[in-house]
Amino acid sequence: MAKNLFRIFRSFQSFVSLPFTKNQVAHPCASVAFRTTFDRTMVQALASFFSPKSRDFSLPNSSWGEEMIRLYEFYNNQCEGENHGGEWRRLPSYNRSLKYASGGVYLSKIIQSKARLFTRNIREPGAAFEYVVFVSKDEQRCVCVFQSGHLLEGPPGHVHGGAIATMIDTVTGSHASILSAPVMTANLNINYRSPIPLGNTVLVESCLDKREGRKLFISCKVTSTDGSKLHTEATALFLSINVSHLLRG
């Protein structure tokens, strides 16, 4: 059991941390460079677990406003592909990534059958968290285009601080996972500078500040899409963990 879990997480780690090049798995932006035959086999096996039936929530849907679409296209056009420089790659996003990545067998003790990723569990498109995350080629930066829905209200007409914290944790957590999966948030420090109007599209940008052994220090800011208004800034500490940590609960 422990050996199998170790293999799964090593595969997952390979999957999230590989640099992306022209070798494609499913999408021009979801392509990976294979370090070894083992990596290639595992990545292809993992890709097959992402069944075509599982929805990639980071792709545009009818609820996305003009600004969300514009920024999606802007970054997506800079993803790797035959005709692009490849400065960015888009992260696919599922409502139960780990379960798909593992085939849903070995992690069943950790993940309950009805468990869903918090930010991807609303059925009505546009009602809550609509977002897409892009990571830079050198993996030092992530940028997330986030459109807030009506279910995220905190102060009247504005986004709830907890929802903003969720997005910051999601973006910095995804970033840390790419650098060193699996990780857990150890510390999250947030300064709310100006409220985000409900329904607005904003940018959530994260940057790797430093690595010290198992520790990843990541900073993050939320701004208006033209960068003129700072809404929120944060720093986060992630620690790489091993599977036994999750099993201890």
Ligand SMILES: CCCCCCCCCCCCCCCC(=O)SCCNC(=O)CCNC(=O)[C@H](O)C(C)(C)COP(=O)(O)OP(=O)(O)OC[C@H]1O[C@@H](n2cnc3c(N)ncnc32)[C@H](O)[C@@H]1OP(=O)(O)O
């Ligand atoms: C294809 C692409 C896929 C991408 C992929 C995406 C997947 C889909 C994305 C979803 C993204 C969502 C991301 C959500 C991420 C969560 O929300 S995680 C949930 C919230 N976090 C938690 O529940 C964590 C609870 N805490 C813990 O489990 C444990 O305290 C921790 C954090 C694992 C640390 O425990 P530990 O490993 O035993 O570490 P410990 O020995 O205590 O400390 C190690 C070192 O860290 C330091 N440290 C520990 N805690 C702290 C702290 N709070 N502050 C400062 N220093 C600390 C210690 O002082 C120590 O330092 P040194 O002495 O070594 O210098």
